Amino acid sequence: MDQFTINLLFVGASFAIYIGIAIWARAGSTSEFYAAGRGVHPVTNGMATAADWMSAASFLSMAGLIAFVGYDNSAFLMGWTGGYVLLALLLAPYLRKFGKFTVSEFIGDRFYSPTARLVAVICLIICSVTYVIGQMTGVGVAFGRFLEVDNTTGLLIGAVIVFAYAVFGGMKGVTYTQVAQYIVLILAYTIPAIFISLQLTGNPIPGLGLFGTDLASGEPLLQKLDQIVTELGFNQYTAHNGDTLNLVLFTLSLMIGTAGLPHVIMRFFTVPRVADARWSAGWALVFIALLYLTAPAVGAMARLNITQQFWPNGTDAQAVSLEQIETDPTYDWMATWQQTGMLGWEDLNGDGLIQYYNDASPDMQERAAAEGWEGNELNNFNRDILVLANPEIANLPSWVIGLIAAGGLAAALSTAAGLLLAISSAVSHDLMKGQLTPNISEKGELLSARIAMAVAIAVATWLGLNPPGFAAQTVALAFGLAASSIFPVLMMGIFTKVNNKGAVAGMLAGLLLTLLYIFLHKGWFFIPGTNSFTDAEPLLFGIKSTSFGAIGALVNFAVAFAVSKSTTPIPSDIEDLVESVRIPRGAGAAAADH
Amino acid sequence: MSPETGRDSASDGKAYWAANVRIIKISLIIWALVSFGFGILLRPLISGIQVGGSDLGFWFAQQGSILVFLAIIFFYAWKMNKLDREFGVEEE
Numbered sequence: 032m033d034q035f036t037i038n039l040l041f042v043g044a045s046f047a048i049y050i051g052i053a054i055w056a057r058a059g060s061t062s063e064f065y066a067a068g069r070g071v072h073p074v075t076n077g078m079a080t081a082a083d084w085m086s087a088a089s090f091l092s093m094a095g096l097i098a099f100v101g102y103d104n105s106a107f108l109m110g111w112t113g114g115y116v117l118l119a120l121l122l123a124p125y126l127r128k129f130g131k132f133t134v135s136e137f138i139g140d141r142f143y144s145p146t147a148r149l150v151a152v153i154c155l156i157i158c159s160v161t162y163v164i165g166q167m168t169g170v171g172v173a174f175g176r177f178l179e180v181d182n183t184t185g186l187l188i189g190a191v192i193v194f195a196y197a198v199f200g201g202m203k204g205v206t207y208t209q210v211a212q213y214i215v216l217i218l219a220y221t222i223p224a225i226f227i228s229l230q231l232t233g234n235p236i237p238g239l240g241l242f243g244t245d246l247a248s249g250e251p252l253l254q255k256l257d258q259i260v261t262e263l264g265f266n267q268y269t270a271h272n273g274d275t276l277n278l279v280l281f282t283l284s285l286m287i288g289t290a291g292l293p294h295v296i297m298r299f300f301t302v303p304r305v306a307d308a309r310w311s312a313g314w315a316l317v318f319i320a321l322l323y324l325t326a327p328a329v330g331a332m333a334r335l336n337i338t339q340q341f342w343p344n345g346t347d348a349q350a351v352s353l354e355q356i357e358t359d360p361t362y363d364w365m366a367t368w369q370q371t372g373m374l375g376w377e378d379l380n381g382d383g384l385i386q387y388y389n390d391a392s393p394d395m396q397e398r399a400a401a402e403g404w405e406g407n408e409l410n411n412f413n414r415d416i417l418v419l420a421n422p423e424i425a426n427l428p429s430w431v432i433g434l435i436a437a438g439g440l441a442a443a444l445s446t447a448a449g450l451l452l453a454i455s456s457a458v459s460h461d462l463m464k465g466q467l468t469p470n471i472s473e474k475g476e477l478l479s480a481r482i483a484m485a486v487a488i489a490v491a492t493w494l495g496l497n498p499p500g501f502a503a504q505t506v507a508l509a510f511g512l513a514a515s516s517i518f519p520v521l522m523m524g525i526f527t528k529v530n531n532k533g534a535v536a537g538m539l540a541g542l543l544l545t546l547l548y549i550f551l552h553k554g555w556f557f558i559p560g561t562n563s564f565t566d567a568e569p570l571l572f573g574i575k576s577t578s579f580g581a582i583g584a585l586v587n588f589a590v591a592f593a594v595s596k597s598t599t600p601i602p603s604d605i606e607d608l609v610e611s612v613r614i615p616r617g618a619g620a621a622a623a624d625h
Numbered sequence: 626m627s628p629e630t631g632r633d634s635a636s637d638g639k640a641y642w643a644a645n646v647r648i649i650k651i652s653l654i655i656w657a658l659v660s661f662g663f664g665i666l667l668r669p670l671i672s673g674i675q676v677g678g679s680d681l682g683f684w685f686a687q688q689g690s691i692l693v694f695l696a697i698i699f700f701y702a703w704k705m706n707k708l709d710r711e712f713g714v715e716e717e
Contacts, residue, residue: 105686109660112691116656119698120649124705238688242677251678269679271668278665304716306709309702316698320691327687526646613642614714 034429038177041433042440045215046192049208049444053196056204061477064201065132065456066300071206073307077314079206080298082213082441083449084111084289084315085322086162087169090216090442094421095414097330101268105327106282112316112323113282114289117518119312122290123299125525125612127308132300134293134517135461141524141612143605144531145466150538152461154516155293156454158509160490162294163450167495169443176371176419177436183496189444190492197448198484202301205448212441217321219438223422223431224325227332230425237328245335256335262346263338264392268331277578284580288510291518294446294453305615333421340424341387341409350384364423368416375411380404451491455484511549511576515541515583523588525612529595537591545583552576641712648704652697659685659693 058064071079089111097104129137135155139148167186174185196204221237228240232252245252256268266272289295298315299308340361341351356362356376368374376385380403387409388395399405419439422431459480464471471479516538523529523537552569553576554561566575574582601609611617663671668682676684709715 102683102686105664105683108687109664109690112694113656113660116652116694116697120652120701241687242679242684244677253678253683255678257678269683271665275665279661282660282665306702306706306716309698309705313695313698313702316691316695320695323691324688610638613645614638615709615716616714617716 032429034432035179037429037433038436041430041437042178045211045437045441048211049192050195052207052211053200053204056196056200056207058199058201058203058477061132061460061473061480063203064477064480065460066297067201067203067206069301069303071301071303073302073311074314075210076206076298076302076307076311077316078213078318079209080295080311080315081318081322082209082216082445083298084295084319084446085216085442086446087166087439087443089322089326090220090439091169091172091418092415094326094329094333095417097327098334098417099414101266102271103273103278106278106285108323108327110282110285111289112319113286115312115316115319117286117290118295118299119309119316121522121525122296122518123308123312124305124615126296126521127299127302128305128612128615128617130300132297133456133460134296134521135457136465137524138520138534139461139465141605141608142520142529142531142534143602144535147520147531147535147538148461148465150535150542151517151520152457154512154538154542155457158292158512158517159294159450159454159457160494162292162509163447163454163487163491164494166443166447166450167491170440170447171495172415173419173436173439173443177433177439186492186495189440189447190488190495193444193448193451194485194488197451197488198481201480201484202297202452205452206298206301208448209445212445213318215434215441216438216445217318219434219441220322220329220418221325222434223425223427224329224332226427226431227336227421227425228328231332231335237332238324241328241331252335253331256331259338259342259346260334263342263387264389264395268334274573276573277575280574280578280581284514284578284584285510287518287584288514288580291513291516291521292509293457293513293517294449296521297453297456298449329418329421333417333424336424338387341385350386352384353378354383356385361426364420367423368420371416373411373413373416374420376409379406379408385409447491451484451487454487455480458483458487508549511545511580511583512542514580515545515587519584519587519591523591525609527592528601528606528609529591530598530601532598533591533593533595536594537587537589540590541583541587544586545579548579548583549576637712638714641708641714644708645705648701648708652701655693656697660690664690 060068062068093107096107126134126137131137131140135148135151138151139145167189170189171182171186174180174188175182178185196208200208224237225235228237229235231245232240232243233246234240234243241252243252244250245255248255253269261267299311302308302311342348343351356365365374378385382403385408386404388407390396390399390407419435422435459476463479464476519541520534520538523534548570550556552562552564552566564570566577569575663682664686668680671682672680674681706715
């Protein structure tokens, strides 16, 4: 059976499962559509949260980001998991106790202010829409590579599948599909990693293999990796090369941003009790950790494998020859990926060899002059292909490659569905029922939620087909907004008695300052050339715009406290609301009277 | 509810919330210590401790902090669910 048929089988089978779940889990009420009837087991919700959270970025990009930077990109590992501690301790149990359907609804009720709710809805929609673009382009890439269909067809197939289970099943359909998608994506991620860890270190657990011994050289794996990358003029893998301030602030921004992302928070509305919300956050992190503990091993091992493939006789001997790349089956992956335009090499000095090294390093420039090299000849290496190409690079069986194809699609589709659900509930519940047509019947609201979902899918598909130029910058934007606007206001709503004016002023200050800082560095509305500063030479104390979310959050807190202190304290019924959110008793009742 | 028991449950509620905030504070100190501390700022101080080809700080940044985060969340869930019952504020 050829690779194409195998990929088709894996992807087809996984899609059949998702459709089957869609038919089984149709939503009949708004409670089922928004919160899966609040009947989801905490472990099940944990698994669905993991799939919801782990996007195309976690699955496809993160290992590549770590592989080519090393220690400094540990920020992604700590940031994207550490946020769950904040979520579990500071938000999830209390928001579940509150017992409504959307994040903005809590903000509106707690701060007795339609303005606060509206600002929250706007933040939520911007966060979710920017995020969903990345997922849709990820779907296109995975289809394009594995099923040999063009980007557009791939994207449309993906959109139809999401439509089937998200529009009809709502949160209920999405939850159970995400459970299936989690299983597919975690198998797809860990199985190749286990094979590779066994090949390189003899240890079946990648996270342990990372700190194990490289069997080929008999040296510790990380020491070997440090050695060969520094010999080629690259930064030492395990060393801290960037600046510490940005590493701390970037990690903190990712943590706060993670805890403030609405599509993740709303998953905790689906469990039956407050106690379950606490457990469920733990289970979510268990399922997330399976991938996040594996990713740094995947990154380091792939970097070692790739570097050694280009220097098969060691870094001080001759580089790999063009002839070997063309004839040796070990190098077949290079030709495959060259066709996608994401990998490219060129024999600049015409010696028939491909030298891969850091041509910006002075030591290497000296060696290049001595040996007649004319620059790094692996001149195009898109880091996003690392996870997808990894099984081919390690010569794993073809069914593993089929599994990776299904896994990449599962990661992108599950996150897209969660985001679309957050968008549609914001539109139908917060805007329609909350502001425009408060007397809408439950049936009417359910219908408008479905229409909003269908429109959101159409918009996301269109944006996926015509990605705006700033698509790559949107992660900074989504996390910056969630960190600077949503997280602080939720936390203050539970832990302090900040009033309506304080909340609105804080949210706006955090949001606008963060947006301003990002736009000053990345260009106004990401239009190239309109920026006044760059992240290489940032405006304030060397803080990069990607690390600014944490500062925005601090400003939000400070402004909210200052304004709240100088204006009228909260009324007594809101005081009672805060007290009731803080104790678990009565959570069932809160759900039932809705 | 008599005014007396009303006062009792109010002071109980305060004690419950104070206990919760104390547990959160301790948990967040550990959360920051393993990630921002051992993983980043204190890494040079503990770099003498070797862990398979690198040092303890690198291990905390790429593996250890995540494992401690897990332990914190499960500890918090267990501790709070117990505290709910002690103060009689658990769900029916």
